[in-house]
Amino acid sequence: MRQLATILHDIAALKRPLHPGVAGAMRPEELRKWKEAIALWRIARPDGDAAYCALLDECAAIEKTSAEFRARESCLRDAGVPSRILASLDAPRDTDALSLAREFCASEFRWLVLVGRTGIGKSVAAAFVCDVASRLAPVTWISAAECLDSLQRFDSAAMAANLRRVSMLVLDDLGTEGRIGPLQALLSARHDDNRRTVITANLSTAALRERLGTRVADRVRSSSLVLRAPTAESMRVPSDRRQVGSPATQRVTTESPEPGGLSTNDTETVPR
Ligand SMILES: Nc1ncnc2c1ncn2[C@@H]1O[C@H](COP(=O)(O)OP(=O)(O)O)[C@@H](O)[C@H]1O
């Protein structure tokens, strides 16, 4: 899509006489002059009106898209997606995490597990999933720390019910904070209800499995896509090192959805 300024420049280049109503009050004399001017212009530019209309349509399409983008942005903000992450959704670059998120959106998988070091685009990819999912059904984004805090409050019942039932839940930045019990219960309940969930964690897959507990990790594994990129370059480093998908980024692992297909290697066990 072209920039609005470029289209306005093209409209000006057509030199189509401006209708006097555009500038404000319209006197009959001015209208008569405009009619003469536009008739001469149409003789000089037989294709002028068609070109002018096409450019106006292009402007309208841009306005519609930006209005839609603003509406989506406000919906995602209400869902809890942080502004820092939203800013990257405008024109996201293709990262391994993002391509896995795209695959997840188009699939029947119920879980997307994005693990790996800080700055490889896990949260941005999770926000992309929210963006797609929010067009169809409610989504909620919550950091794992905030989620645990909320679930441990004495008046947590309504919050717990929402987190359990919302069609798409992103649990961002799962780490080593707090007692994990309420979170395990939430994830088990979502698994039982077959609800879609995204987990991001700055942990190795083995550490994540240990954190979730074998029972929950085993339930999650029945239908999940897992990103493993433990040595990928951070995008929070200086620009000369920002090579998304560079050889430093390890492969994306797409686990098969078949039950019992959990892949392990010598160093990691992947919850899926
Ligand atoms: N797909 C992307 N397109 C553009 N910028 C991105 C993308 N993914 C990440 N970034 C940039 O890198 C920063 C860190 O990404 P983030 O998703 O927070 O990493 P992580 O969750 O893995 O720590 C973001 O704030 C953003 O500036």
Ligand SMILES: [Mg+2]
């Ligand atoms: Mg993150």
